[in-house]
Amino acid sequence: MALIIDYLVQGGQMLLILLLAPLLTGWVRTLKARLLRRRGPSLLQPYRDLIKLLRKEVVLAESASWLFRVAPYLIFAALWVAASLVPTFAGGLLFNWTADLIAIVALLGTARFFLALAGLDVGTSFGGIGSSREMMIASLAEPAMLMMVFTLSLLAGTTQLSAVAHFMLTAEVGLRVSLALALLALMMVAIAENARIPVDNPATHLELTMVHEAMVLEYSGRHLALIELAASLKLLLYLSLLACIFTPWGMAAAGDGWSAYLFGAAAYLAKLALGGFLLALFETSIAKMRVFRVDQFLSAALMLGLLGALLLFVSRSL
Amino acid sequence: MPFLFSLSMALLAVGVYAMTAARRAGCSRRVYSATLALSTVVLSAALAHLLTAPAPATLTLPIGLPWLGAHFRLDALSAFFLIVVNLGAAVASLFALGYGQHEQAPERVLPFYPAFLAGMNLVVLADDAFTFLFSWEFMSLSSWALVMAHHRESANVRAGYLYLVMACFGTLALLLAFGLLAGPQGGYDFATIRAGQTSPGLAAVVLLLALLGAGSKAGLVPLHVWLPLAHPAAPSHVSALMSGVMTKVAVYGFIRIVFDLLGEPVAWWWGGLVLALGGISAVLGVLYALMQHDLKRLLAYHTVENIGIIFIGLGLALTFQANQMYASAALALTAALFHVLNHSLFKSLLFLGTGAVLTATGERDMERLGGLIHPMPWTALAFLIGAAAISALPPLNGFVSEWLTFQAILLTPELPQWLLKFLAPAVGALLALSAALAAACFVKAFGITFLGRPRSPAAAQARETDRYSLSALFILAALCLLAGILPGLVVDGLAPVVGLLNGGAQLTAQHSQPWLTLAPVTEVKSSYNGLLVLLFMALSGVLAAVLIHRLASAAARRGPAWDCGFPDASPMTQYTAGSFAQPIRRVFGSVVFQARERVTMPPPGDGRPAKLEVKMRDPVWDAGYAPIAAAVIAVSTRFNHLQYLTIRRYLSLVFGALVLLLLGMALWR
Numbered sequence: 008m009a010l011i012i013d014y015l016v017q018g019g020q021m022l023l024i025l026l027l028a029p030l031l032t033g034w035v036r037t038l039k040a041r042l043l044r045r046r047g048p049s050l051l052q053p054y055r056d057l058i059k060l061l062r063k064e065v066v067l068a069e070s071a072s073w074l075f076r077v078a079p080y081l082i083f084a085a086l087w088v089a090a091s092l093v094p095t096f097a098g099g100l101l102f103n104w105t106a107d108l109i110a111i112v113a114l115l116g117t118a119r120f121f122l123a124l125a126g127l128d129v130g131t132s133f134g135g136i137g138s139s140r141e142m143m144i145a146s147l148a149e150p151a152m153l154m155m156v157f158t159l160s161l162l163a164g165t166t167q168l169s170a171v172a173h174f175m176l177t178a179e180v181g182l183r184v185s186l187a188l189a190l191l192a193l194m195m196v197a198i199a200e201n202a203r204i205p206v207d208n209p210a211t212h213l214e215l216t217m218v219h220e221a222m223v224l225e226y227s228g229r230h231l232a233l234i235e236l237a238a239s240l241k242l243l244l245y246l247s248l249l250a251c252i253f254t255p256w257g258m259a260a261a262g263d264g265w266s267a268y269l270f271g272a273a274a275y276l277a278k279l280a281l282g283g284f285l286l287a288l289f290e291t292s293i294a295k296m297r298v299f300r301v302d303q304f305l306s307a308a309l310m311l312g313l314l315g316a317l318l319l320f321v322s323r324s325l
Numbered sequence: 326m327p328f329l330f331s332l333s334m335a336l337l338a339v340g341v342y343a344m345t346a347a348r349r350a351g352c353s354r355r356v357y358s359a360t361l362a363l364s365t366v367v368l369s370a371a372l373a374h375l376l377t378a379p380a381p382a383t384l385t386l387p388i389g390l391p392w393l394g395a396h397f398r399l400d401a402l403s404a405f406f407l408i409v410v411n412l413g414a415a416v417a418s419l420f421a422l423g424y425g426q427h428e429q430a431p432e433r434v435l436p437f438y439p440a441f442l443a444g445m446n447l448v449v450l451a452d453d454a455f456t457f458l459f460s461w462e463f464m465s466l467s468s469w470a471l472v473m474a475h476h477r478e479s480a481n482v483r484a485g486y487l488y489l490v491m492a493c494f495g496t497l498a499l500l501l502a503f504g505l506l507a508g509p510q511g512g513y514d515f516a517t518i519r520a521g522q523t524s525p526g527l528a529a530v531v532l533l534l535a536l537l538g539a540g541s542k543a544g545l546v547p548l549h550v551w552l553p554l555a556h557p558a559a560p561s562h563v564s565a566l567m568s569g570v571m572t573k574v575a576v577y578g579f580i581r582i583v584f585d586l587l588g589e590p591v592a593w594w595w596g597g598l599v600l601a602l603g604g605i606s607a608v609l610g611v612l613y614a615l616m617q618h619d620l621k622r623l624l625a626y627h628t629v630e631n632i633g634i635i636f637i638g639l640g641l642a643l644t645f646q647a648n649q650m651y652a653s654a655a656l657a658l659t660a661a662l663f664h665v666l667n668h669s670l671f672k673s674l675l676f677l678g679t680g681a682v683l684t685a686t687g688e689r690d691m692e693r694l695g696g697l698i699h700p701m702p703w704t705a706l707a708f709l710i711g712a713a714a715i716s717a718l719p720p721l722n723g724f725v726s727e728w729l730t731f732q733a734i735l736l737t738p739e740l741p742q743w744l745l746k747f748l749a750p751a752v753g754a755l756l757a758l759s760a761a762l763a764a765a766c767f768v769k770a771f772g773i774t775f776l777g778r779p780r781s782p783a784a785a786q787a788r789e790t791d792r793y794s795l796s797a798l799f800i801l802a803a804l805c806l807l808a809g810i811l812p813g814l815v816v817d818g819l820a821p822v823v824g825l826l827n828g829g830a831q832l833t834a835q836h837s838q839p840w841l842t843l844a845p846v847t848e849v850k851s852s853y854n855g856l857l858v859l860l861f862m863a864l865s866g867v868l869a870a871v872l873i874h875r876l877a878s879a880a881a882r883r884g885p886a887w888d889c890g891f892p893d894a895s896p897m898t899q900y901t902a903g904s905f906a907q908p909i910r911r912v913f914g915s916v917v918f919q920a921r922e923r924v925t926m927p928p929p930g931d932g933r934p935a936k937l938e939v940k941m942r943d944p945v946w947d948a949g950y951a952p953i954a955a956a957v958i959a960v961s962t963r964f965n966h967l968q969y970l971t972i973r974r975y976l977s978l979v980f981g982a983l984v985l986l987l988l989g990m991a992l993w994r
Contacts, residue, residue, distance in 0.1 A: 064880035130777030135900020
């Protein structure tokens with residue numbers, strides 16, 4: 008019986024993030040519009056877009072191969088699995104030990120690998136530009152993220168996310184320089200990886216500096232829907248990650264019972280709303296940078312991450 | 326043991342047969358079938374030995390040096406490397422059953438191929454210094470002959486020359502290492518060496534020499550310069566063996582000398598040196614690879630990266646052992662050995678895939694390929710699996726060994742030395758950087774070669790490769806997946822090897838973990854389950870596909886590419902290998918390779934095309950090799966006039982030299 012409940016909670020969490028992801032995207036879009044004194048689309052607009060796209064037929068380029076058709080499913084699957092492995096309302100769920108933080112970072116890499124290949128598949132110049140820049144960005148963002156993982160696991164003594172979150176709730180954490188550096192690095196990586204301003208602009212299709220949108224330019228119909236959904240999942244994943252590591256308050260532990268789960272879910276929603284608001288505020292208050300500034304932005308993230316890890320190698324109390 | 330030795334001899338006999346019959350029709354098929362059969366038998370024998378783990382088997386033959394004889398021994402370490410060697414050899418032979426039919430000069434390949442395999446087997450089995458070095462040289466020379474198979478191309482001649490120089494240098498270093506190990510008594514068999522004691526100073530010199538000798542064969546920076554020239558020059562199945570397997574034999578040499586023969590752990594800073602060299606190799610190797618347009622050369626440079634990752638693991642193990650942290654050393658060693666196996670799998674797969682492309686198009690320059698996924702879907706699928714595996718993407722095998730290496734690095738804060746406390750996270754950052762760059766490198770390799778539209782008529786007219794080659798590719802691809810989703814079984818298989826090298830300490834048995842999870846230290850600390858990741862991914866992907874096709878829409882239509890409204894019919898408008906690497910060249914290459922771009926734009930109205938020139942310098946060659954080569958040339962021109970002396974002067978020269986030597990002797994006494 009307990010096992011069935013465990014399965015149900017785990018399945019519920021997977022469904023929850025799938026359903027929440029477009030809402031988060033809509034939330035950020037609405038907030039951004041409000042901050043620019045526009046009315047903006049409805050919160051539910053991303054759902055409507057997805058449903059519309061799902062119902063449309065797919066127009067495939069003549070030079071598209073089987074990889075182009077398979078890639079959206081692979082990308083979606085990798086991101087969904089990665090996002091489900093991040094604790095949201097409760098830690099220590101049934102399958103949380105399947106992959107640790109390093110594996111989650113690598114799963115994001117799997118999704119990115121296939122997205123970049125899909126960008127190259129049709130053989131257009133825009134696809135190539137997107138893929139090549141995406142891999143350049145990733146070549147700095149991924150190590151920066153792994154350095155952040157190093158910092159955390161040196162502190163918590165584990166790379167398991169649930170255990171990290173649990174450790175962060177204990178009193179021995181306190182305020183630490185290394186954690187602040189890790190937080191900064193993770194936020195910078197999150198901005199770059201989710202193609203947000205100032206690295207990339209999610210709202211444009213026709214700009215020479217676009218990265219993510221250039222890769223998916225040839226996609227249409229259900230394929231595009233899956234990729235858009237995957238992009239929302241990725242944003243949700245990063246916000247959940249930030250919430251789970253740096254603000255784990257309110258998160259339920261395994262087997263805490265329904266009331267704790269409900270409270271955890273409410274806390275999680277509040278954290279997401281706050282995260283989305285901060286993201287929208289940041290995006291509206293800054294201008295986009297040119298592509299060859301991005302490497303400096305991300306090198307800074309990498310250096311911050313490395314510095315955080317080094318501080319911990321020197322002294323556990325920093 | 327006599328059985329394994331006779332199998333190696335049988336390989337040599339196949340080589341002799343090929344020498345007499347290479348020109349005859351069907352000879353290539355017979356030779357490759359024979360090597361396939363022999364390798365498979367050795368492979369199963371070695372696998373049986375590793376799994377049952379009996380006492381080491383030995384064999385002494387009255388050949389070789391008269392007072393020494395030839396010693397052979399099969400222990401867990403030899404068995405593991407025999408598996409790596411013969412798995413690669415069997416698959417390469419299977420591939421060559423199809424690929425070898427296209428060989429222009431079979432008489433230059435067939436006799437040396439079995440000899441090369443025999444050489445690698447004998448190195449791994451050798452149990453005295455003489456047999457080891459003899460087999461090592463035999464392996465080097467037979468592979469040199471294979472590099473020179475197409476000797477009319479001037480690039481291959483240069484590659485062969487450089488290879489020969491570096492191989493001689495490496496063997497010299499190993500010779501000196503064994504000389505120091507054997508000591509003044511000259512106990513050259515490994516049992517005597519193992520029983521003897523080496524002073525710490527001597528041990529450090531031996532480690533340095535082993536690093537030079539094995540590192541030059543494995544391709545550790547800065548000794549890697551021959552590798553990207555020589556590996557691509559050979560026929561593709563031999564390239565696969567050289568890059569995927571022979572570099573591992575070199576790693577075996579290093580492990581055998583440093584971990585087994587030296588006995589006592591060396592001082593920690595030598596481990597730090599190995600660690601630093603590994604980290605530098607990993608990043609430099611992948612950066613070199615990213616700058617290449619030649620598919621085979623890209624793969625060869627990328628071997629440097631993987632050797633770097635292996636040496637990171639070995640360096641960590643050395644530092645842990647020096648501090649008596651044997652449990653952590655077991656994890657680092659497991660990671661290194663796992664990566665040895667993994668790299669032999671996916672690097673062979675990728676080289677064989679390149680061979681298939683080469684047969685289909687006659688091209689290995691990526692700028693003239695493209696769109697091969699349409700005529701060669703199966704080759705493309707296998708190559709894609711290899712590319713994803715080498716980029717360390719879950720749920721494939723490359724990720725597992727890098728994950729284990731990361732876990733080993735995370736144990737380094739417990740080391741007492743301050744230098745290592747700074748070095749270990751820096752190497753961790755280098756490893757993370759190399760993993761991310763490897764993904765970029767293989768998006769480029771696969772994307773430019775197989776995706777897009779064909780960039781040359783040869784690429785447009787390609788045909789799918791033969792069944793032998795395809796089965797070889799898919800065996801390797803399946804093994805990449807299997808090792809990725811069942812890593813616990815591989816780790817358990819490696820346990821006796823790790824125990825042998827690590828004073829008995831090894832990782833806990835993994836097969837009893839629930840759901841076959843990999844939890845090298847404890848489950849609380851870190852765990853990874855490739856099987857479940859694959860299962861979840863397959864489930865959610867298939868579920869999404871079925872639901873969408875059932876409930877929403879399954880309609881699809883073909884149309885011209887959109888390309889933001891300006892599609893161009895010319896395949897020349899696609900991204901090329903050079904343009905794909907441009908951002909990374911700009912970010913990393915401008916520092917490491919001093920890459921400079923120059924655009925020549927004709928004035929408006931001028932019909933000439935614009936030009937983009939890129940200049941790059943190889944820092945290692947410029948700083949290390951060019952001065953040495955210049956010095957050698959300068960010295961030899963100085964002494965050149967000695968060649969034109971009169972007989973009188975020669976005689977006085979000889980007399981003078983004799984007097985000097987005698988004087989020296991007298992003073993010495």
